[in-house]
Amino acid sequence: MIKADLTGALSFAGDFAPVLDEAKQTLARLLAGSAGVDGTGWLKLPEQMSAVVPAVMSAAQRICADSQVLVVIGIGGSYLGARAAIDFIQSVHYNALKKNTPDVYFVGNNLSGEHLEQVIALIGNRDFSVNYISKSGSTLEPASAFRVFKKRLTDKYGSKGAASRIYVTTDAEKGKLRALTDREGYTSFVIPDDVGGRYSVLTPVGLLPAAVADIDIAAMLDGARDIMENGQDEAARYAALRQALYRAGRKIELLVGFEPSLVSTGEWWKQLFGESEGKNGLGIFPASAQFTTDLHSLGQYIQDGERTLFETFVSAEVPRGTITVIADEALEDGLAPLAGESFSKLNDAARQGTKQAHIDGGVPVIELRLPSYTAYDFGMLVQFFELSCGVSALMTGVNPFDQPGVEAYKKNLYAILGLQK
Amino acid sequence: MIKADLTGALSFAGDFAPVLDEAKQTLARLLAGSAGVDGTGWLKLPEQMSAVVPAVMSAAQRICADSQVLVVIGIGGSYLGARAAIDFIQSVHYNALKKNTPDVYFVGNNLSGEHLEQVIALIGNRDFSVNYISKSGSTLEPASAFRVFKKRLTDKYGSKGAASRIYVTTDAEKGKLRALTDREGYTSFVIPDDVGGRYSVLTPVGLLPAAVADIDIAAMLDGARDIMENGQDEAARYAALRQALYRAGRKIELLVGFEPSLVSTGEWWKQLFGESEGKNGLGIFPASAQFTTDLHSLGQYIQDGERTLFETFVSAEVPRGTITVIADEALEDGLAPLAGESFSKLNDAARQGTKQAHIDGGVPVIELRLPSYTAYDFGMLVQFFELSCGVSALMTGVNPFDQPGVEAYKKNLYAILGLQK
Numbered sequence: 001m002i003k004a005d006l007t008g009a010l011s012f013a014g015d016f017a018p019v020l021d022e023a024k025q026t027l028a029r030l031l032a033g034s035a036g037v038d039g040t041g042w043l044k045l046p047e048q049m050s051a052v053v054p055a056v057m058s059a060a061q062r063i064c065a066d067s068q069v070l071v072v073i074g075i076g077g078s079y080l081g082a083r084a085a086i087d088f089i090q091s092v093h094y095n096a097l098k099k100n101t102p103d104v105y106f107v108g109n110n111l112s113g114e115h116l117e118q119v120i121a122l123i124g125n126r127d128f129s130v131n132y133i134s135k136s137g138s139t140l141e142p143a144s145a146f147r148v149f150k151k152r153l154t155d156k157y158g159s160k161g162a163a164s165r166i167y168v169t170t171d172a173e174k175g176k177l178r179a180l181t182d183r184e185g186y187t188s189f190v191i192p193d194d195v196g197g198r199y200s201v202l203t204p205v206g207l208l209p210a211a212v213a214d215i216d217i218a219a220m221l222d223g224a225r226d227i228m229e230n231g232q233d234e235a236a237r238y239a240a241l242r243q244a245l246y247r248a249g250r251k252i253e254l255l256v257g258f259e260p261s262l263v264s265t266g267e268w269w270k271q272l273f274g275e276s277e278g279k280n281g282l283g284i285f286p287a288s289a290q291f292t293t294d295l296h297s298l299g300q301y302i303q304d305g306e307r308t309l310f311e312t313f314v315s316a317e318v319p320r321g322t323i324t325v326i327a328d329e330a331l332e333d334g335l336a337p338l339a340g341e342s343f344s345k346l347n348d349a350a351r352q353g354t355k356q357a358h359i360d361g362g363v364p365v366i367e368l369r370l371p372s373y374t375a376y377d378f379g380m381l382v383q384f385f386e387l388s389c390g391v392s393a394l395m396t397g398v399n400p401f402d403q404p405g406v407e408a409y410k411k412n413l414y415a416i417l418g419l420q421k
Numbered sequence: 422m423i424k425a426d427l428t429g430a431l432s433f434a435g436d437f438a439p440v441l442d443e444a445k446q447t448l449a450r451l452l453a454g455s456a457g458v459d460g461t462g463w464l465k466l467p468e469q470m471s472a473v474v475p476a477v478m479s480a481a482q483r484i485c486a487d488s489q490v491l492v493v494i495g496i497g498g499s500y501l502g503a504r505a506a507i508d509f510i511q512s513v514h515y516n517a518l519k520k521n522t523p524d525v526y527f528v529g530n531n532l533s534g535e536h537l538e539q540v541i542a543l544i545g546n547r548d549f550s551v552n553y554i555s556k557s558g559s560t561l562e563p564a565s566a567f568r569v570f571k572k573r574l575t576d577k578y579g580s581k582g583a584a585s586r587i588y589v590t591t592d593a594e595k596g597k598l599r600a601l602t603d604r605e606g607y608t609s610f611v612i613p614d615d616v617g618g619r620y621s622v623l624t625p626v627g628l629l630p631a632a633v634a635d636i637d638i639a640a641m642l643d644g645a646r647d648i649m650e651n652g653q654d655e656a657a658r659y660a661a662l663r664q665a666l667y668r669a670g671r672k673i674e675l676l677v678g679f680e681p682s683l684v685s686t687g688e689w690w691k692q693l694f695g696e697s698e699g700k701n702g703l704g705i706f707p708a709s710a711q712f713t714t715d716l717h718s719l720g721q722y723i724q725d726g727e728r729t730l731f732e733t734f735v736s737a738e739v740p741r742g743t744i745t746v747i748a749d750e751a752l753e754d755g756l757a758p759l760a761g762e763s764f765s766k767l768n769d770a771a772r773q774g775t776k777q778a779h780i781d782g783g784v785p786v787i788e789l790r791l792p793s794y795t796a797y798d799f800g801m802l803v804q805f806f807e808l809s810c811g812v813s814a815l816m817t818g819v820n821p822f823d824q825p826g827v828e829a830y831k832k833n834l835y836a837i838l839g840l841q842k
Contacts, residue, residue, distance in 0.1 A: 076717025093539045096517065110714045111771055112680045113742025113764035118514045141713055143754040144767065147747040176753040184751075198718075251727060252673070252706055259533045271718030278722025285673060285722065285730070287708050292562060293531045295830055296497025297619075297692030301699025301706065303826030306672060309706070321534025326568040330605075332597040333564040334841055343534035346565065346838065350532055353833030361829060405724030408782060409716055412774030417767065420755055 001226065002370055002384050004234045006241050008355055009310060009364030013244035023240035026391045027232060035394055039401030041194030042386055045202040046224035046379070052189070053218050056204055059167055059187055060211035064101055067165070068126040070212045071119070071149055073108035074133035074205070075141045076271060077197025078169075081382070082106075082209035084268040085201065088378050089215050092260045101214040102128075108145030116148060128153075129165040131212075133205050135191055137170060137177025140413070169204045196401050198272045199386055202379070216375040223379025227387065235384050238312075238366065239391035245364055246284050246396070250310045254302070255288040257314050258347050261373065263290050265314070265381070272385055276393040276400040283396060292350045303361045310364040314381070315351055318372035319344030422647065423789055423805050425655045427662050429776055430731060430785030434665035444661035447812045448653060456815055460822030462615030463807055466623040467645035467800075473610070474639050477625055480588055480608055481632035485522055488586070489547040491633045492540070492570055494529035495554035495626070496562045497692060498618025499590075502803070503527075503630035505689040506622065509799050510636050513681045522635040523549075529566030537569060549574075550586040552633075554626050556612055558591060558598025561834070590625045617822050619692045620807055623800070637796040644800025648808065656805050659733075659787065660812035666785055667705050667817070671731045675723070676709040679736050679768050682794065684711050686735070686802070693806055697814040697821040704817060713771045724782045731785040735802070736772055739793035740765030 010016055029035040031043065063070055072082060083106055086094050095103045105119045130149050134142045153162035168188040170177045181188045189204030200206065202224055207217045227235065242253065253273070255266050266288025277283035289298055302309060319342070327339035338346065355365045368384075370377040393400030414420070431437055450456040452464065484491055493503060504527055507515050516524045526540045551570050555563045574583035589602045589609040602609045610625030621627065623645055628638045648656065663674065674694070676687050687709025698704035710719055723730060740763070748760035759767070776786045789805075791798040814821030835841070 075714065080718060091535070091539060093543065096543055097539060098542075109717075110679075110681065110711065111764050111768035112682075113740065113744040113768070114512070115681050115742070116764060117742045117744050118512060118518060121519075122514065122517055138755045140756070140767065140771075141717075143752075143756050144746050144759070144764065146754075147749050147752060147756065148744070150749065150752075151747045180752065251729065258531075260531065260536050261533075267718065270715075274719050274722040274726070278719075278724075278726030280725065281728055283722060283726040285708075285727065286719075287706075290531065293496065294691075296530075296562075296827065297501060297688065298695050298699075298707075299830065300824045300826040301695040301704060303699075303829050304701065305695070305699030305704040306706065307702055308672065319534065321536070321538050323534040323538050323569070325565050326572045328568050328571065331564075331568065331571075331601065333567075334559045335561070335564050335568065337839060338565070341838075343532050343537065343565065346561065347532035347534070349837040350561075350830070350834050353835075353837050354830040357829035357833050361826070403721045405721040405782070406717065408724050408778035409720065409771070409775040412778050413771050414774075416770040416774050418758060 001230055002234055002368055002380055004238045005367040005369065006237060008359050009241055009245065009366045012248060012250070012310070012364040013241060014248050016240070016244055019244040020237065020240040022395060023236045023243065023391050026394050027236045027387070030390050030394065037399050037401055039194055039196050041192045042199035042202070045195065046221050046228055046383060049202055049207065049221050050218070052204060052207070053221070056189065056207045056211050056217060059208060063129045063167070063212050066127060067102050067129040069103045069105060069123050069128035070209065071123070071128055071130045072104060072106050072133065072209045073130060073142045073145050073149065075109040075139060077200050078133035078142070078205055079106055079109045080264070080268040080271055081201025081206040084265040085206055085210045085215060085220070085378055086213045087261050087264040088373060089375050090213055092263065094213060099214065102212055104209055104213050108142035111141055116145060120152070129167065131167045131169065131208055133169040134177055135171050135197070136175050137180065167208065169208065198275050201268070201382055219375040220379035223376035224383035227380050227383035231380065231384055232387065235387035236391060238368070239388040239395065241366060242284060242388070242392050243395045245310050249308060250284070250364065251308045252285045252287055254309060254311045255286065255314065256291050256311050258291050258351055259320050260290060261320065262314060269385060272389050275403050276389050277396050277398060279398045279405060282398060291354060295354060302358055302363055307362045310366070311358060312366045312368060313351065313355065314368045314370070316370040316372050316377065319347070320373055422651055423655055423791055423801055425659045426788040426790065427658060429780050430662055430666065430787045433669060433671070433731070433785040434662060435669050437661070437665050440665040441658065441661040443816060444657045444664065444812055447815050448657045448808070451811050451815065458820050458822055460615055460617050462613045463620035463623070466616065467642050467649050467804060470623055470628065470642055471639070473625060473628070474642070477610065477628045477632050477638060480629060484550045484588070484633050487548060488523050488550040490524045490526060490544050490549035491630065492544070492549055492551045493525060493527050493554065493630045494551060494563045494566050494570065496530040496560060498621050499554035499563070499626055500527055500530045501685070501689040501692055502622025502627040505686040506627055506631045506636060506641070506799055507634045508682050508685040509794060510796050511634055513684065515634060520635070523633055525630055525634050529563035532562055537566060541573070550588065552588045552590065552629055554590040555598055556592050556618070557596050558601070588629065590629065619696050622689070622803055640796040641800035644797035645804035648801050648804035652801065652805055653808065656808035657812060659789070660809040660816065662787060663705060663809070663813050664816045666731050670729060671705070671785065672729045673706045673708055675730060675732045676707065677712050677732050677734045679712050679772055680741055681711060682741065683735060690806060693810050696824050697810050698817050698819060700819045700826060703819060712775060716775060723779055723784055728783045731787070732779060733787045733789060734772065734776065735789045735791070737791040737793050737798065740768070741794055
């Protein structure tokens, strides 16, 4: 189970007991469906999605059997969760490392022509399949990328072959993409109606790319279920402390991991919290960092800059990697006493030393500790953050499950391009 | 030349004229050496470093001739600039793409055992060299990584062979690493005494890894010199506007690129500004984003969250990539009118549409436009930001060239590990 250690932040948070009370009541309303908001289907995903696992696994097995590359086309919540899962559970070097499963490239998440061209070059002559993830099928970035890869599949495999290599994750009934999917006979998966993009990683949106990357998706769901059964209290405590800090003038939260593998979890987390809370002129600004790397860049600001920050550390008991510091008598670098120690031990010391230094410098530090970095842990972390986020956003006084501000730039963009929106 | 378009932010900045005046005077003092601070050697790098180019090029040619991989060991300013240059000028996919120059892996910038193990696996049996970048030679992260790769080089090539493959970039005279370098006969380069890490990308710190990655480092220096000769006014204007916005309550600056290749430029920029300005309880919090990607994650917050943000867009006139939107009659995605248009055109429309939407939503937007994404442009951008940063930090009332807060966590860390600091 995730442990939320609040001791490094409580002294900055004013009178915490009433805020915690409020968080627990808010959570109860959210779970009871009486919070007055739609879009809470993600609460039931850990339970419901078990039924979808066999179909996802079978699609993943087919992709693994006939493809060396899976191209995942999606943006925002249709992209960040799967990438976070692969990096967290496997590695940021997943594509580059030797393995028995396909490379996974993410496209359609920007409008860079170069990025598309380079992914095409990286695929080369290899066999590939496409997972097109879009609720509407008309979002500019993924829709334009799909046009490119649909043509490449058709040129390479013919229309029938292409159709057998296109996996669509979209709305159950609505939208042009569903119609196309049914017409062309694409293998397809459903994004449940009452689950917003940023809460969808435990649907086929995240599960199919993860399964292709050899991730135990059943374990991911088990971890998420564990949170629903045993982690609600921890989630409420984290949500309460965020709000108590926000009300005490802490406007920026920095999610901090101690491994490169957590960088994209930070990106997923920023969408989850930023898009849920950032409305009506309110919301904690979500930023992320990778330590110890960023201690040598943002560290100075964190230690001594404006005192409006707080940090949330995410780490695990079981370390990543076993390599140790080499003994080398010739080196007078002061490290001789560390010969034979594991890098994990150094990393752990850095975490502890940093936590204390930042607290001493006036920065509240919340610590979230996972048992390990497995699929089960990732599932726990996802459900934990989603639950905390729902509670925290409701306490902010906003609707955690809409995103009215995302339309503003699209409206201008479509007008410039002369498109109908 | 870089163009700084301030029109999207001026109306948020109060009375700008006196602040601009202050910026120009501050810049004049900085250039005249009368700002009362040390560490301004970077002002002369565009001029001075031309003399070092031949030696750097000759080392790079040797590495290219005998190595398929260059392992760059460094952290903070000894790592971020080179990575930013390679991604910006070449590509984030530089290592994965086919090319005639070595792969470049960055290690020693964290304490992740897994990261080290995986880079070792990625090197495999290939020939490699090491560029160890450290002023003191005793910083924990790079020093512990150097121990690992020094041993691997020695095991593979013997001590003499290893010594011929180790390139050290360090202090001219001081420090144990200089002593070791001289003793072992490593090829070495100098980090000038009066240039801090975050201002060092145009020294061999950044130049050697860039040159190995087939980057025209002379052009980088030319671009930087162009700023010193013709870009001072633009830099002062950007610095002035940042300060005017900060004084008007804008506490967070988001550096925004529209290409994946700019993500690591954002990381470099965050160190430059965060470490220069974030002290004495002051400083703009530096964050970065990649559009359109992050419009689908942070977009909601930017549009509607707390009104304490401002943005700085970086883009170029000459686009990256020429690929176009495919015509496909079968797709009812609303994109038919775009068939044949370049993705760059879409990306450009997104930039314009976003700028207007964010301004309308109450977010000041500064636009920096480069001619292109070449080595020359990168050199301009570096010197432009360094100049702006020096001025802006001095206007904040802090010393732009020290970093007293970075020591706090190190002290704790070394105490936990039982090391002498």
